[in-house]
Amino acid sequence: MDVHLRDLRYFVAVAEELSFTRAATERLFISQPTLSKQIRQLELTLRVTLFERDRRTVALTPEGQALLPRARELIEGWSRTQRALADAGRGRTLTVGFQTRIGRGLIPVVTGRMARVLPDWKLLFRQVSWADPSAGLCSDEVDVAVAWLPFPPGDKLSWTVVATEERWVALPAGHRLAARDVVPFAELADEPFIALPASAGPLRAFWLAADQRDTPPRIAAEASTADEMFEAVAAALGVALVSVGDTDNYRRADLAFRPVTGLPPAELAVAWRSAGGRREVHVFADACLRCLCDPQPVSG
Numbered sequence: 001m002d003v004h005l006r007d008l009r010y011f012v013a014v015a016e017e018l019s020f021t022r023a024a025t026e027r028l029f030i031s032q033p034t035l036s037k038q039i040r041q042l043e044l045t046l047r048v049t050l051f052e053r054d055r056r057t058v059a060l061t062p063e064g065q066a067l068l069p070r071a072r073e074l075i076e077g078w079s080r081t082q083r084a085l086a087d088a089g090r091g092r093t094l095t096v097g098f099q100t101r102i103g104r105g106l107i108p109v110v111t112g113r114m115a116r117v118l119p120d121w122k123l124l125f126r127q128v129s130w131a132d133p134s135a136g137l138c139s140d141e142v143d144v145a146v147a148w149l150p151f152p153p154g155d156k157l158s159w160t161v162v163a164t165e166e167r168w169v170a171l172p173a174g175h176r177l178a179a180r181d182v183v184p185f186a187e188l189a190d191e192p193f194i195a196l197p198a199s200a201g202p203l204r205a206f207w208l209a210a211d212q213r214d215t216p217p218r219i220a221a222e223a224s225t226a227d228e229m230f231e232a233v234a235a236a237l238g239v240a241l242v243s244v245g246d247t248d249n250y251r252r253a254d255l256a257f258r259p260v261t262g263l264p265p266a267e268l269a270v271a272w273r274s275a276g277g278r279r280e281v282h283v284f285a286d287a288c289l290r291c292l293c294d295p296q297p298v299s300g
Helices: 005-017 020-028 032-046 062-090 106-117 202-207 226-234 244-249 279-293
Strands: 051-053 058-060 092-098 121-127 144-148 157-165 167-172 192-195 218-222 240-243 255-261 266-273
Touching: 005 020, 005 032, 005 062, 020 032, 058 062, 092 279, 106 121, 106 279, 144 202, 144 279, 157 244, 157 279, 167 226, 167 244, 192 226, 192 240, 226 240, 226 255, 240 244, 266 279
Parallel strands: 092 121, 092 144, 192 218
Antiparallel strands: 051 058, 144 266, 157 266, 167 240, 167 255
């Protein structure tokens, strides 16, 4: 039976983290039992034991140590092949991941600069669920992402911050706090919140303002996309923290947006895989930085 590339990705994640839990929740965004099952299947297929496990530690066996560099080579080789096929089949395309509407006047400016600097390239935009806090980068679904910090821990991703924005609250239009001009976070702490999926990890905690709470938040529902979240808020299931820029992107009659005091701001970043420092990625990131940090027109 042939080995699936997916299982090699799972193996590499566990081998690098030496933890099934961290690999599952912080790298692969799958459940830990699912990961354990796939690793066992890989071991059965290869007829070797790849990890020595006990309740506290995970270590590579000699067979696992032998497989690791070869698995990395196979994964990277396939990634290069996919990129080559994409370039050949679609022309030169840079796929941009996002999770909330980008807005902020960014796309026309960036598209124009890309057309001047890299005229043979086009941009393709892909929305990625909040269940993947890397916005599609860790799964190789996108080449570059415009997304909110924090990203998953580790050295797999690099990024540059292109905007810093206050956090506001999205409320149902008839909410008691909608009559206020400004809402202290202390008055929101006991409200039911619409949360990102658990697999979003630190990103979920940030948008729940976990570090500013004395008690855990009340979770009324989870949402995988911004549209799902705003529908839940409009239905009065709970409230949600948002960036001030997204209040323009998602403004509607059944929602009220109010500034919140007592919270540090949110940071919007352009991110890419650290091992994939392609020129077109950096041209895109530089264009975003120029647009949001220096609004003056810049020639190509």
